[in-house]
Amino acid sequence: MESAATGFDAHRPMLLRVAYRMLGSMSDAEDMVQEAFIRWAETDRSAVRVPAAFLRRVVMRLCLDQLKSARARRETYAGPWLPEPIVEEEPVEDVTLPLMLALERLSPLERAAFLLHDVFGESFEDVAASIGRDPAACRQLASRARVNVRMERPRYAVDRDHGMAIAAAFLQASQGDDIRHLGALLSQDVRFHSDGGGKRPAVARILVGADEVRRAFAALWRLRHGTAELVRYAFVNGLPGFVTREADGVLQTTALLIEDGRIRAIYVMRNPDKLRHLEEAMH
Structure with missing residues (x-):
């Protein structure tokens, strides 16, 4: 078992990336990787020519x-x-949030073909062996996926410092009662996503448009009991953002999609089940 672990651990980060991009859940991804390790330990490893490809397939x-x-x-x-x-x-x-959401709209086989070929660089012959389809079918699956994903790719990368400056300005504006400062940061077609998972209060649908988002934040300000404490500025799924501890003591992440100097989308995670890994990492 020890030798199996030695050979497996070198591939663990890559396997976690594969599983997370497929499932959108780090806890589920860790379960899949652990199950893959069990299977690896039970395999005749001397017969495996390319361990990375074998494990990715599993x-x-x-x-x-x-x-x-x-x-x-x-x-x-x-x-x-x-x-x-x-x-x-x-x-x-x-792993940007728009790309993860685009992957979510694909069928599981489209997602698998796209990730294995376009992201991890596998040949369609190897993709076919992984998902049980012939190479021509895999090529079609990846092509359909590419059309859906292409529109969600950022047009250009946001400068790190500029992105963090906008994140800081957004945090300050969203904590205050002068909603005009917040509105100045938003694009007119901004979209607001809030995931509470039924466990914490969150907006029940995706809000679209600067006016609707401003009204929502004004309402949240009136309902708020205390202000949030900044834990850290960081990149959340590749986007500028921050982690806060809210007035109820629970962590929250906010990620901002920025285009042309304005916030095009806001992604707020409030579901405590999906924040557990962050909470554990802080202790």
Whole structure:
């Protein structure tokens, strides 16, 4: 078992990336990787020519099985769904929230083909072996996925310092009662996503337009009991944002999609189940 762990651990970060992008849940991704390790330990490893490809294939198949039950859970999910937030010091472009949401709209096989080929660089022959389809079908799956994902790719990267400056200005404006300062930061077609998962108060639908978002924040200000405490500024799923501890003592992440110097989308995670890994990391 020890030798199995030694060989496996070198691939664990890559396998977590695959599973997270498939499932949108770090806790589920960790479960898939742990199950892959069990299977790796039971495998005749001397017969495995390329361990990374073999393990990626195992994880992908586990994820495809997991998505069957996940789809049913999503259909009954309370309010807008967002992936579990990944909080890092530097942006990682292939996990931006718009891209993760675009992947969520794909079928599981489209998602698998796109990730394996376009993100992880596998040949369509290897993709076919992973998902049980022939290479031509995999090429079509990836092509359909690419059309859906392309429109969600950022047009250009936001300068790190500029992005963080806008995040700081947004935090300050959203904590105050002068909503005009907030409105100056928003694009006219801004979209507001808030995921409470039925566990904490959150906006029950995606809000669209600067006027609607301003009214929502004005209402939230009137209902707020105390202000939030800033934990850190960071990149949340590749986007400028911050982590706060709200007045009820629970963590919250906010990520901002910025285009042309204005905020195009706001993603707020309030579901405590999806923030547990951040809470644990702080202790």
